[in-house]
Amino acid sequence: MALVIERYLQENIDSHIQIQAWNDLQAFPIFLISQYDFYAMNVLGTQCLLLEIIGEAPALSGIQKHRQRIQAITHLQVVLYYKAITRYRRKSLLEQRIPFIIEDGQIFLPFIGLQLAKVVEQTKKKIQTFTPSAQIAYLYFLYNKDAVVHATEFSNIVGGSVMTASRALNALYDAKLLTYETGGKTGRTKEYRRISDSEYFTLGRDLLGSPIKKVVYVRNVPDNSFVAGLEALAALSRLNPPRYKVRAMCEENLHDSDIEIVTNAEIIQDEKLVELQIWGYDPKPFTNNLIVDPVSLYASLQEEQDERIEQAFEEVLEAEKWYTD
Numbered sequence: 001m002a003l004v005i006e007r008y009l010q011e012n013i014d015s016h017i018q019i020q021a022w023n024d025l026q027a028f029p030i031f032l033i034s035q036y037d038f039y040a041m042n043v044l045g046t047q048c049l050l051l052e053i054i055g056e057a058p059a060l061s062g063i064q065k066h067r068q069r070i071q072a073i074t075h076l077q078v079v080l081y082y083k084a085i086t087r088y089r090r091k092s093l094l095e096q097r098i099p100f101i102i103e104d105g106q107i108f109l110p111f112i113g114l115q116l117a118k119v120v121e122q123t124k125k126k127i128q129t130f131t132p133s134a135q136i137a138y139l140y141f142l143y144n145k146d147a148v149v150h151a152t153e154f155s156n157i158v159g160g161s162v163m164t165a166s167r168a169l170n171a172l173y174d175a176k177l178l179t180y181e182t183g184g185k186t187g188r189t190k191e192y193r194r195i196s197d198s199e200y201f202t203l204g205r206d207l208l209g210s211p212i213k214k215v216v217y218v219r220n221v222p223d224n225s226f227v228a229g230l231e232a233l234a235a236l237s238r239l240n241p242p243r244y245k246v247r248a249m250c251e252e253n254l255h256d257s258d259i260e261i262v263t264n265a266e267i268i269q270d271e272k273l274v275e276l277q278i279w280g281y282d283p284k285p286f287t288n289n290l291i292v293d294p295v296s297l298y299a300s301l302q303e304e305q306d307e308r309i310e311q312a313f314e315e316v317l318e319a320e321k322w323y324t325d
Contacts, residue, residue, distance in 0.1 A: 227290055239312040
């Protein structure tokens with residue numbers, strides 16, 4: 001019993017809860033020892049005795065007398081534990097304000113103002129593709145192997161709100177790419193770190209989404225843009241470069257820049273314009289020598305059905321420590 005309910009309480013109420021067998025039974029009458037198993041529990045700073053009924057449950061009036069006797073001896077709050085309970089018995093316990101915990105998640109602890117009803121948990125949908133914020137988090141941990149961060153710290157590193165950062169970290173945790181331990185000043189802050197190199201990349205690769213939101217064409221290379229697409233792949237491998245320049249920037253920088261976008265189809269076809277990819281996240285934090293990072297580059301070109309491109313990516317990725325075939 002202890003492990004099952006302890007784990008539930010740690011996940012839903014207090015991560016520091018511990019439930020241990022109560023060994024000091026000498027002060028209790030034999031009739032109480034024969035009817036209950038006793039456990040010590042500290043919940044949100046309040047020391048309690050958790051009682052699990054042995055065999056057939058006594059009448060409610062008897063339980064109330066037993067609780068009063070035990071409280072008089074120990075001066076502790078007394079909580080009943082049930083594996084299952086009838087609706088009638090639960091109603092009676094609530095009316096009498098008798099604290100209880102049921103294994104299915106129903107909890108009534110009036111001395112700390114806590115009541116949780118049974119909740120049917122929805123099955124989490126398996127992630128098919130990273131959101132832009134989750135992909136940023138994936139890239140951050142990929143390129144910072146030993147990083148250990150919590151949501152607030154991560155939001156300061158990559159920008160954005162703490163809520164967005166928390167969702168991104170949780171998405172990677174749900175995808176089994178991150179683990180966490182609780183720590184910080186309160187002892188309840190989730191501090192995330194990633195799993196091992198090759199496994200991290202392999203599991204995450206299948207969830208990568210193209211960072212490209214749209215492609216436009218401009219006459220000149222914009223400031224705050226980075227080498228991307230086939231031009232970037234050619235710079236990193238032995239692939240022949242394209243006849244035109246390819247750059248990437250985030251949508252926010254596009255709006256902040258005075259860039260003339262060419263929309264005339266004939267001009268686009270006839271002139272060697274710059275292909276400008278507008279990304280769903282800023283490529284800058286992960287760039288090296290003004291070239292977008294190799295994993296974002298891979299994600300932007302993964303739909304290309306060209307053996308030469310695949311071979312070029314093998315050449316690029318094999319140079320990385322976190323890569324595995």
